[in-house]
Amino acid sequence: MLLPLLRARRALLPALLLTLLPATAGAAGKTAADWQAAARADIEAVHQLILTAHPGSIDELNPGFRVWAEQGYREALQLIPRVNSYDSMMAAARYYVSGFRDGHLIYSDNARRDYPMLVNGWRLRKQGSDYVVDAHLKDWPAPLPPLGAQLLRCDGREVDAILAEDVAPYIERRSNGKLAEHLAGALTVPALPDLQLKRCQFRTAQGAVLDMPITYQGIPMQRYFQPWEKAPPKSPQQQRRSNKFSFEDGVLWISAANFNALPSKEQIAEFDAMLADLGTLQGVRLMVFDVRGNGGGSSVIGDKIFTAATGGLDYDKQDLDKLPRTYAQWRVSDLLLETAGKFTQGFVTRYGPDSAEAKRSEAFLKQVQQARAKGETWVEQPGGNLLTRAEVARRGGKLRRYGGPVALLTDASCASACLDFADLVLSVPGAVHLGRTTGADTLYIDVGRARLPSGNVLVMPQKVWRNRLRGSDEALAPGIVLKADLDDDAAVRAETLAALKRDRRAAP
Structure with missing residues (x-):
């Protein structure tokens, strides 16, 4: 991939209403x-x-x-x-x-400056099929629904309808479990003046039903991001995960949780040291790639982790040219020229002017410049040939440095470069997929950033894949669905190992 595949997550800051202020x-x-x-x-x-x-x-x-x-x-x-x-x-x-x-x-939302936020003082969280009040703003001047209370309805409307009609169109219209959690939290602040809640009904933990007016107050953005008063968690809290591994009793558990571009030479050196350590391990009898919390980033990072751990995937290369061709097309534009130039300078700074990363990026920049000068619409990026999992197996696919079982553990966060990594792991014949269904992405990826008149930024894809292994908006569903709370590492590990022990494909 010529430029890092950057997965920029949609900012889910609440909306501001100044009619009351x-x-x-x-x-x-x-x-x-x-x-x-x-x-x-x-x-x-x-x-x-x-x-x-x-x-x-x-x-x-x-x-x-x-x-x-x-x-x-x-x-x-x-x-x-x-x-x-x-x-x-x-x-x-x-x-x-x-x-x-x-x-x-x-x-984006990065031009707010000192404009206040109008909030209702309480935050909603989805728990199973229910919506529960899980946080209060401190020192709120009006009564608030009790922490732990279930929101039943507002203004005669069901909660799901409110989120679908008054929240999702202004934040996130795609649907999966992870995105639904964001929508619930966004109900704190209405998007437009006529979307304020007026009166809601709640059921307390004791079973009483409360009918309450909803009040709004303007607050500084800084106050919104200060600690809220929260209900005691009923499950382990989501953790910030990083790239690391553990090796115990022959089980190599690789957390490939962060594919964001490495911002400093120190972090690059730390990552390279981890890769080197992976390549020295002996006696691995089971390999688990755990991508929980990975929302994407650069596919190059995932490729390096996979290759360091396994030596890479090998298969019979005969007559590959008879398979359909996979490739990407970059839309030639002023934005692409600007983006390619910025990435080239960034690679030179982080990796050095003689690095493979810098030279590859410089070559791509020249391609774009030449295409622009000729008035061409696309710059093509070769992607090899379309190798389905069945085709890899037919060609005797195997890992170069490891012959044991391989497992992939995913959650709903997995998108963009994380999905590329999942495709790679699942291409290993016999690989087992556990966890929860992933996210999905379109065929449009690799973003540039354009500043808008307001000062906010539009983050926008610049290329489209052709004949990609995974279709547009295609999520990956696990063959083994885990019941454990995916934020509970101990429970996830125990259930994963037990499930793999029962699965003959993954039997060490």
Whole structure:
């Protein structure tokens, strides 16, 4: 891959409503008309970038993309009269962006400055099929629903309907379990002035039903990110995971949890040392690749971990040219030129001008420059031939340095470069997939960043894959679904090893 496959997660900051705060709005120095003009400018800029730089707008294999590019643009413009604040400006722009249902296409929130956030003082969390109040803002001036109370409905509407109609269109329209958790938390702040909750019913832990008015208050962003008063957790808390491994009783457990580009030479050296250690291990009888918490990043990092642990996948190469060709097409644009230049400079700084990473990036930059000069639309990136798992097995696929069982452990966070890594591991004949169903991504990946009139940034894919092993928006479902809380490392390890012991493919 010529540029790191960057998985930028959608920012899920709440929306701001200033209708209840005329004094605050005045202090901020902007009127509703100002915010409406800002929303229009950003929506128009996003529309123009989509048309001139996104591969989807000229992708003949995906006509539906162009349909939303225009329909969504018109619908977003119709929201402008409802805009009166920074956050409702964001909501209008994100309505357009979220309609593409692509985790690589993101409207950022980094121009907020001192604009306040209007919140209701409590935060919701999804637990199973229920929605439970799990946090309060401290020193809230009005009554709040008790911690642990279940939200039943608001204003005569079911919670799922509120999230689907009033939250998802302005934040995240794709559906999987992980994204649903984000939507519940986003109910703290409405996206547009007419989407405020007025009255809700809750069921307490003791079974009593409470009917309460919902109040909103403007707060500084800094207060929102200070510690909230939380209900005692009923399960282990989600952990920040890193790339590491453990080797015990012949079980090599590799946590491949972070594929983000390494920002410093020190971290690069630490990562390289881990890879070297992996290559020296002897007596491995079971290998588990654990990608819990991995939301993507650079596929190069995953490839290096896999190769260090296994020596890489080998198979009969005869007549490969008879298989379908896999390749990517980069959309030639000003944004791609800028992105390629930035990555080249970054690789030179981190790895050195003579490194393979820097030279590869410089060569790609020259390709883009030459294509631009010739007026060409695409720069092609070869991807080899399409090797399905069945084809690898037919060709006698095996790992070069390890002949034992291989397992992959996933959760719903797995997307982008994490999915590329999952494809690689599952290409090993006999590999067992455990955990939960992954996320999914479209064929549009490898992002650039364009600054918008508001100061916020549009993160946008710049290339499209052709004949990729995994289809567009195709999630990977495990053959063995784990029942353990995936944040409980001990329980996950115990259930994983027990399940693999029962599975004949993974029997050491």
